[in-house]
Amino acid sequence: MKVGIIGATGYGGLELIRLLHNHPEVQGIDLFSSSEEGMHFSHKYSFLMNIFDQPLLKIETDRLAEYDVLFTSTPSGVSSELLPALIGTKPKLIDLSGDFRLKDLPTYEQWYKKDPAPADAVEKSVYGLTEWNTPAIAKAQLIANPGCYPTAVLLSLLPLIKENLIDASHLVIDAKSGISGAGNKPSQMTHYSETNENTAIYKLHEHQHIPEIEQAIQMFANQSTPITFTTHLVPMTRGILATSYAPVNEGVTEADLVNTLQETYANQSFVRIIKDMNKFGTNQVYGSNYCDIHVKVDPRTNRATIVSVIDNLVKGAAGQAVQNMNVQFNLKQTTGLSLVPLFI
Amino acid sequence: MKVGIIGATGYGGLELIRLLHNHPEVQGIDLFSSSEEGMHFSHKYSFLMNIFDQPLLKIETDRLAEYDVLFTSTPSGVSSELLPALIGTKPKLIDLSGDFRLKDLPTYEQWYKKDPAPADAVEKSVYGLTEWNTPAIAKAQLIANPGCYPTAVLLSLLPLIKENLIDASHLVIDAKSGISGAGNKPSQMTHYSETNENTAIYKLHEHQHIPEIEQAIQMFANQSTPITFTTHLVPMTRGILATSYAPVNEGVTEADLVNTLQETYANQSFVRIIKDMNKFGTNQVYGSNYCDIHVKVDPRTNRATIVSVIDNLVKGAAGQAVQNMNVQFNLKQTTGLSLVPLFI
Amino acid sequence: MKVGIIGATGYGGLELIRLLHNHPEVQGIDLFSSSEEGMHFSHKYSFLMNIFDQPLLKIETDRLAEYDVLFTSTPSGVSSELLPALIGTKPKLIDLSGDFRLKDLPTYEQWYKKDPAPADAVEKSVYGLTEWNTPAIAKAQLIANPGCYPTAVLLSLLPLIKENLIDASHLVIDAKSGISGAGNKPSQMTHYSETNENTAIYKLHEHQHIPEIEQAIQMFANQSTPITFTTHLVPMTRGILATSYAPVNEGVTEADLVNTLQETYANQSFVRIIKDMNKFGTNQVYGSNYCDIHVKVDPRTNRATIVSVIDNLVKGAAGQAVQNMNVQFNLKQTTGLSLVPLFI
Amino acid sequence: MKVGIIGATGYGGLELIRLLHNHPEVQGIDLFSSSEEGMHFSHKYSFLMNIFDQPLLKIETDRLAEYDVLFTSTPSGVSSELLPALIGTKPKLIDLSGDFRLKDLPTYEQWYKKDPAPADAVEKSVYGLTEWNTPAIAKAQLIANPGCYPTAVLLSLLPLIKENLIDASHLVIDAKSGISGAGNKPSQMTHYSETNENTAIYKLHEHQHIPEIEQAIQMFANQSTPITFTTHLVPMTRGILATSYAPVNEGVTEADLVNTLQETYANQSFVRIIKDMNKFGTNQVYGSNYCDIHVKVDPRTNRATIVSVIDNLVKGAAGQAVQNMNVQFNLKQTTGLSLVPLFI
Incomplete structure (x- = not known):
């Protein structure tokens, strides 16, 4: 599986890298940025040296459509602009922001003080509370990953x-x-x-x-x-x-x-x-x-x-997102996620 | 005013020292210990060097009766044994433990899993929630200082x-x-x-x-x-x-x-x-x-x-205890307590 | 003593307020701000409610000259512009920034990457490491308070x-x-x-x-x-x-x-x-x-x-500044500073 | 590989469980305790529920000799008594304590204030600073894992x-x-x-x-x-x-x-x-x-x-211990250890 992460410099993005790096079905990860295109990621975050040394890529819809799965870990209002154009294309879409979570658009506006995503995109999205929505997630292209x-x-x-x-x-x-x-x-x-x-x-x-x-x-x-x-x-x-x-x-x-x-x-x-x-x-x-x-x-x-x-950052964000990816691709839910807690 | 603190090595006791050291009406502070009598306190707690260098004193009822005020900051079950003998003697008594707080003795036993203090001592004690009980505190010898x-x-x-x-x-x-x-x-x-x-x-x-x-x-x-x-x-x-x-x-x-x-x-x-x-x-x-x-x-x-x-440790323990002492001695409640919060 | 603090919203300034609030020789404190004039300080910092409720004042040289002592707790480059005009006027000046600390101006430029203060002002300033420079501090108008x-x-x-x-x-x-x-x-x-x-x-x-x-x-x-x-x-x-x-x-x-x-x-x-x-x-x-x-x-x-x-923030900034003020005004060095450490 | 951990309740032991749980060559892990034999480990540490639910086993030399590798993560003085009897038996031995690190026995006594391990066992042990001692580690039965x-x-x-x-x-x-x-x-x-x-x-x-x-x-x-x-x-x-x-x-x-x-x-x-x-x-x-x-x-x-x-706890203890195990068993050093840092 070829994976793209949009908004990789946020904490949801960094945690996705941590989890997907050891996911057995993931072949390659690309990171996309609207503002820091070309930057070598491990120059900014040297903790990723030898782990992720590629440059950040430019966000272009055509390019994005080639991935098997795209994660958006972006501030409110970004994925609602970006993802609708990708509906119907190849990649599974997993959005970690709140843009597609609320089915009632006026409610979104009231609580987020932002314009909502397009109604048909919201309608097609599936709420990704994995344990409670597995069958719908399995069939969905666009997942609204739950809040923490x-x-x-x-x-x-x-x-x-x-x-x-x-x-x-x-x-x-x-x-x-x-x-x-x-x-x-x-x-x-x-x-x-x-x-x-x-x-x-x-x-x-x-x-x-x-x-x-x-x-x-x-x-x-x-x-x-x-x-x-x-x-x-x-x-x-x-x-x-x-x-x-x-x-x-x-x-x-x-x-x-x-x-x-x-x-x-x-x-x-x-x-x-x-x-x-x-x-x-x-x-x-x-x-x-x-x-x-x-x-x-x-x-x-x-x-x-x-x-x-x-x-x-795990079950409340990136971990559940990977769990949803596993469901979408018909993998065991625990694939790449059998992490033991760091009790200390 | 001559002040004695029993149980000075606990955190309530240390905080009492911090507050009383700058209290304008307090002339001298003595510390009492059941287990470390004779020990120079600033050898154990070098942060008190030049502030409190005296040795810990032995707990003796006769000696205690000479103070103007005694604070007990001891584990459950200690002040219920120690203080009843001092009722009717000179010192005002302010107990920071839970021993005298509950008026209903079976309730004390049930929640503390300990024998309660003698009934008459409990009856004479006054619950020291300063803002709500000022007149009673002013007249009381024995204060049950509230929990945090x-x-x-x-x-x-x-x-x-x-x-x-x-x-x-x-x-x-x-x-x-x-x-x-x-x-x-x-x-x-x-x-x-x-x-x-x-x-x-x-x-x-x-x-x-x-x-x-x-x-x-x-x-x-x-x-x-x-x-x-x-x-x-x-x-x-x-x-x-x-x-x-x-x-x-x-x-x-x-x-x-x-x-x-x-x-x-x-x-x-x-x-x-x-x-x-x-x-x-x-x-x-x-x-x-x-x-x-x-x-x-x-x-x-x-x-x-x-x-x-x-x-x-302040309003929830030593600070309220000093506030109660101020009430008992008819001082302004803020005496020695006008501390500005350490916001950072 | 009438005290002014310039740069009160920084941590050095907040700590000065904490210390000076209980200083027995300080009658009143005024706070000055270049950017938030008129703002009620305890609206921004509600931890100061009932302690300091006045509005921030505008920085005007004439007005500043009426104080007994002025503390500047400002970013590099501010006091070097502000204080020279006050040399020779009434207030003692205690600068908590690095602007007057280095006697060699090229050294200042090299390490601070900024223009230094005027040479004559730097020359007149006295380095305020209290225990090592007491006589000079006692006679100085302008103190360069040491770094932490x-x-x-x-x-x-x-x-x-x-x-x-x-x-x-x-x-x-x-x-x-x-x-x-x-x-x-x-x-x-x-x-x-x-x-x-x-x-x-x-x-x-x-x-x-x-x-x-x-x-x-x-x-x-x-x-x-x-x-x-x-x-x-x-x-x-x-x-x-x-x-x-x-x-x-x-x-x-x-x-x-x-x-x-x-x-x-x-x-x-x-x-x-x-x-x-x-x-x-x-x-x-x-x-x-x-x-x-x-x-x-x-x-x-x-x-x-x-x-x-x-x-x-105390001996490394505001506390030493107050200690220097005490020296300048011929007070006991410990005046207002006999604080017991919060060991816990 | 069948792995035993002695001293599993210490932090070195807990970290070994975390790492070995996802090690691809490890088939089973048993935990040994001198004091809590029979106790179900996840009753004490519920964070291990569904991960490690077996009871703690009794430490018996015969039983220990059946493992492929044994880790000792015990206080000073324990492995020096336990491990010598296992030299020459099947299991590779990796000691996370300081008992076998110092080749000069009087030096051990002087700094640890304890009796040293038997001289011949110390002599046979190999200091496990992996990057500097790989060939010796590869051939050794007993590894003295370095201090943090x-x-x-x-x-x-x-x-x-x-x-x-x-x-x-x-x-x-x-x-x-x-x-x-x-x-x-x-x-x-x-x-x-x-x-x-x-x-x-x-x-x-x-x-x-x-x-x-x-x-x-x-x-x-x-x-x-x-x-x-x-x-x-x-x-x-x-x-x-x-x-x-x-x-x-x-x-x-x-x-x-x-x-x-x-x-x-x-x-x-x-x-x-x-x-x-x-x-x-x-x-x-x-x-x-x-x-x-x-x-x-x-x-x-x-x-x-x-x-x-x-x-x-990782490179300074359990991680390096697993790295040494990989060397001893001729595995890639990174096997089971390709963990991405939790930068946040």
């Missing part, structure tokens, strides 16, 4: 909402993320001295992943409810921990929740249900494609606390 | 619950803490390589601060409800950020919440209501005695998100 | 070079700094995700503090030698640890080095010689104006290792 | 000393390490709150890697000289950066140094010579088996600064 927060949240909540075990109308989701989710562009928000030794809440009630989560709950669990979802930055590079809270429905026990999660993911390689835990954290999955989930019911309040962890 | 989490949570929620603006029966509190809250004793839980680059949930539904928060809601806001309260460790040394969620009651607006908070704390020096924010974090209060609070209502869900930050 | 690295390095080495105990011609200095030394302007160099979990060397052999250290060795220890000095960034916000290596001269013992250091600083409040140590680090002095020094001779190589630690 | 610091230091210095380009008698080596090098046992030294936001020097002039480096300089570069080598802890988990300083010999240029390094490692996959750099740090090699080296001569002092970075 939605991946952590949805994998842990969808089984419970779908089976009507928890009351989604009272759902509260409190998510904590490492700083790499903010990308590679320096800003006051990501300036070391103001980020280190600081846990902060940001974009309160305004994060663009809110409508993405609500849409997926509707799509996969058939419930429509506005959710409370907040995002926090914690001083670490990688990792998301999402803590969700909801009342359990009448007669539902903790065992019911655990069993439903275990059954849902019994045949899935990347979702692990952790039963006993003393301390449960993001280092469980660091650098890997796992999503680990723990659930516990508080008998005092009859409320469930559901916790999930992912590496935001 | 309860301080952050209660200061932000009590005004809203008391005025019936939010529905406490659906209250969910998600707290994030730096690692110093776990104290100075090494363990796997606080081992650098497993704590760094890791955000983790721990003691799920079992944290001993849960009954302390519920008791204070009953005491100061006159509502009785079991709460959902979870605790997370984030990779930083100091700071707590508590994010609380509750439906707003019928007809209540965001402005009502903000106004109530502002009015409640209009004459308080250490509680600040932050109205506009882009990113709101623990570095706002690092090293200081402030508690900063922000509140916002999501019109989509009609739920309020209430966020508060403190430095767990 | 030079402060850590010079305090530990000057006594040993001056007394001819070590061979300066073989001096190697390896310095490690927290990220706050790079200031508040975001860049790839200080972007969290590329700075965290990374120890890096930068500006190899090209750091502008090299000529400053060499000049001071000439000035205070009367030796002229080019030095090897390297700078590293470590993933923390505050602190510098400098490790210096030099052969000890014929017949010199470790005790000679220790004694000379102890005697040199016997009457100095902020320099501490630490004799025994197992682990010796920057947290010894965090947030305080101390410089701690440890020295040890390796009998296998007859080489001394000299280690010193400071908080780069 | 020596690996970083020696790879960068040996070519320059061997070719007589730098003056080793004035060599100064200043090394900085992440905290994982201290292992998984909690102590005050590795307690988060005293390690975070702290750069510290430790074991000054007394680190047991000093004689290991000196022995290797003698062995591979044929020079005998005591060195100055210091070790620092920086607040990060993984990574070593070693900065070395030495005068260049008469007539030697920077180009000579660079060329010698490039020629020495021209056919080596894991050593990269980085020519241009602005900021050069440990994140270049995070999680990978690379050692990156940069060298620069300061014309002002005629001294060279040589910098090298490794991941202490």
Whole structure:
């Protein structure tokens, strides 16, 4: 397979290189850039010396159409301009941005404050939450790869909402993320001295992943409810921990929740249900494609606390993108992705 | 004033030394230890050289009775044995442990898995949430200084619950803490390589601060409800950020919440209501005695998100203890405590 | 005393506010900005709410001349334009930038790649390494406050070079700094995700503090030698640890080095010689104006290792600036500076 | 190949599992423990769930003799008791501890304060600095895998000393390490709150890697000289950066140094010579088996600064151990080790 990555200098792009470099079915990787064409990538990023020494290529639609698969890991608004012209051509398209995730275009405009992608392209795209949409992904040309927060949240909540075990109308989701989710562009928000030794809440009630989560709950669990979802930055590079809270429905026990999660993911390689835990954290999955989930019911309040962890750059971005590529090409989902977490 | 600190080698004790060293009414500080009597403190902690070079003193009740004020910053179960004998003697007693916080002794036993303090000593003690209990603190000999989490949570929620603006029966509190809250004793839980680059949930539904928060809601806001309260460790040394969620009651607006908070704390020096924010974090209060609070209502869900930050070792421990001492001795609450946050 | 700070939004400026806020001789602080005049400072930095709520003032020479003391904490090239016009007017001037530090103007040009300050202004300025230049500082109007690295390095080495105990011609200095030394302007160099979990060397052999250290060795220890000095960034916000290596001269013992250091600083409040140590680090002095020094001779190589630690924003910038102000106004050097380190 | 790991719960052991899990020639891995026999490993370390779910096995010499290769990742003094009995049996033996590294037994005793391994076993062991000892490693049964610091230091210095380009008698080596090098046992030294936001020097002039480096300089570069080598802890988990300083010999240029390094490692996959750099740090090699080296001569002092970075747990421990296994089994050195660094 011949692979192209557009937007390789972003963190999603760098992580794609890390994963695809050891993917057994990938023959060659080319990187495309709108602004740094011709630049030798390992001059900028010497950590890639001897690994990826080619120059960046110019983005040209004709050229792009020759690849087997193209990943776009670009800022909002780029792939919505670039990809529609490639629909119907050879390459499978996997977009890591938010441009094709929201089916309702006014919702996109409202939350992203940008023009949406063309309606027919959005319609043809398939939401790439792998474990929940495998058949559609297998047949799709264009994948809207999920956001990092939605991946952590949805994998842990969808089984419970779908089976009507928890009351989604009272759902509260409190998510904590490492700083790499903010990308590679320096800003006051990501300036070391103001980020280190600081846990902060940001974009309160305004994060663009809110409508993405609500849409997926509707799509996969058939419930429509506005959710409370907040995002926090914690001083670490990688990792998301999402803590969700909801009342359990009448007669539902903790065992019911655990069993439903275990059954849902019994045949899935990347979702692990952790039963006993003393301390449960993001280092469980660091650098890997796992999503680990723990659930516990508080008998005092009859409320469930559901916790999930992912590496935001792997299962929350590049890893799930490669997993989707595997599905599209009918490979085993774990191909190239059997990475052991760097617990330390 | 002559001050004694028992348990000075713990982090609460070290922070008391830091604050009291510059307190204008404190003439001398003595440190007491059960295990390291005679040891020159600045040999163990050379950062205190030229600041505190005396030897640690032996704990003897007679000797202790000569001080104007005694702080106990000891593990659970120590001050409940030590302090009852000092009730009725000269020194004001300020206990930073949890031994005297819970008025209901079986509740203490259940959550702390320890024998409670003697009933009459517990009865005489006063809960030292300064802004909410000033008159009682002023008259008390024995103060049960609040826990770090309860301080952050209660200061932000009590005004809203008391005025019936939010529905406490659906209250969910998600707290994030730096690692110093776990104290100075090494363990796997606080081992650098497993704590760094890791955000983790721990003691799920079992944290001993849960009954302390519920008791204070009953005491100061006159509502009785079991709460959902979870605790997370984030990779930083100091700071707590508590994010609380509750439906707003019928007809209540965001402005009502903000106004109530502002009015409640209009004459308080250490509680600040932050109205506009882009990113709101623990570095706002690092090293200081402030508690900063922000509140916002999501019109989509009609739920309020209430966020508060403190430095767990200052407002959450030693700082509030000194503030209580100031109240007991009829000093201005800010005496010795006008520290500017180390934002960076 | 009426104090003005120019460049208050930088980290040196913020730290000056923190220190001067509790300085007993300071009546009022005004902040000046070239770009954000009129802005209410605590709107930008809400951590200063209730502490500093005034608007930023416009920089006008006439207005500035009314202050008792002015601090400039500005990027290279700003104070060299601003301060010469104030020479001979009322205010004491303390410049935290490098503009007036180098007496040899071509050297300034070579290392800073900028036009130097006017020659007569440079000539009138006094290098503010407090412990080594107190009499001159006491009489000076314009102080060139030392760089952070030079402060850590010079305090530990000057006594040993001056007394001819070590061979300066073989001096190697390896310095490690927290990220706050790079200031508040975001860049790839200080972007969290590329700075965290990374120890890096930068500006190899090209750091502008090299000529400053060499000049001071000439000035205070009367030796002229080019030095090897390297700078590293470590993933923390505050602190510098400098490790210096030099052969000890014929017949010199470790005790000679220790004694000379102890005697040199016997009457100095902020320099501490630490004799025994197992682990010796920057947290010894965090947030305080101390410089701690440890020295040890390796009998296998007859080489001394000299280690010193400071908080780069305090003793390495704002703290030493306030110490110099105290000297200029004939106050006790410790006035407003008796801060206990935040060891944790 | 059937692989056994003794001491799997240490960080070297966990990293071996991470690497060997994806090694194409490894059929099965068994873990041995002296203290936790029978324990299901993924109960203790749930991050290994679905990856390694077997119980820990008991250490019995007969059983061990059936493996193709055994790794010992144990505290000092364990493998010196365990491995001699296996010499002459089937398995290749790779010891990650320091027990077999020092050929001179009194030197071992002096620096390790322990009894040395039996003399004949030490004699038969081969020092596993892969790039410098490949032929001997290929023929050896027992490999003494190098220490983390020596690996970083020696790879960068040996070519320059061997070719007589730098003056080793004035060599100064200043090394900085992440905290994982201290292992998984909690102590005050590795307690988060005293390690975070702290750069510290430790074991000054007394680190047991000093004689290991000196022995290797003698062995591979044929020079005998005591060195100055210091070790620092920086607040990060993984990574070593070693900065070395030495005068260049008469007539030697920077180009000579660079060329010698490039020629020495021209056919080596894991050593990269980085020519241009602005900021050069440990994140270049995070999680990978690379050692990156940069060298620069300061014309002002005629001294060279040589910098090298490794991941202490990979090239500095488990990665080099697997590389040595590959050599012993005549596999390509990169087999199972073509990991791309996690730059972020």
